[in-house]
Amino acid sequence: MAWIVENRRTQVVEKRETPYLTADMKIDLANRYFPRYPTKRAVLLPALHAVQHQYGWIPTQAMEELGEFLGLQPAEVMDTATFYEEYWLKPKGKYLVAVCRSLACELCGSTELTKHLKKKLNIEPAETTADGKFTLVEYECLGSCGTAPAALCNDVLHENINPESFGHWLDTLPEDPHEYHDSSVTWDETASAH
Numbered sequence: 001m002a003w004i005v006e007n008r009r010t011q012v013v014e015k016r017e018t019p020y021l022t023a024d025m026k027i028d029l030a031n032r033y034f035p036r037y038p039t040k041r042a043v044l045l046p047a048l049h050a051v052q053h054q055y056g057w058i059p060t061q062a063m064e065e066l067g068e069f070l071g072l073q074p075a076e077v078m079d080t081a082t083f084y085e086e087y088w089l090k091p092k093g094k095y096l097v098a099v100c101r102s103l104a105c106e107l108c109g110s111t112e113l114t115k116h117l118k119k120k121l122n123i124e125p126a127e128t129t130a131d132g133k134f135t136l137v138e139y140e141c142l143g144s145c146g147t148a149p150a151a152l153c154n155d156v157l158h159e160n161i162n163p164e165s166f167g168h169w170l171d172t173l174p175e176d177p178h179e180y181h182d183s184s185v186t187w188d189e190t191a192s193a194h
């Protein structure tokens with residue numbers, strides 16, 4: 001295991017005038033999570049998710065705003081955000097396609113799935129398409145080994161994936177990812193429909 005060290009002391013934080021953490025988001029976070037957690041600080045993880053859901057990633061300015069809102073130092077927010085690889089600290093595509101690369105999925109064809117998506121989207125894992133629509137990554141086990149191969153498209157789980165059908169289905173996704181709220185999809189049942 002290797003530690004990747006980044007020099008953040010000299011990082012210039014790009015600021016915009018409009019806050020990322022809007023008044024509506026604060027009200028929503030307070031109403032939804034403050035009653036369920038023992039302290040405001042404890043709301044950090046769902047608050048980071050809320051920012052990421054809204055903007056697709058978590059800008060440094062948003063971390064500072066979250067720190068102020070939850071009574072945390074910006075460094076504490078950044079420590080947490082950088083610990084989990086599911087939080088994106090730089091812009092990514094509107095759709096994050098995450099293929100499971102762990103054993104059960106590998107045995108059931110995840111390598112072919114990734115290869116197909118790399119060719120279709122013309123990117124390598126961890127890259128984003130030129131139009132900013134898709135980012136491709138590989139994750140470890142998604143907890144769906146019995147229905148491998150599996151992948152996530154944003155927060156929706158897809159199981160028993162057929163690479164060709166899944167690739168065609170990606171073409172049908174709306175430009176605005178907030179309009180995409182499908183429930184989990186099992187591809188052996190839906191392959192004929194795509």
Ligand code: FES
Nearest residue numbers: 100105142144145
């Ligand atoms: S190995 Fe892919 S979901 Fe578990």
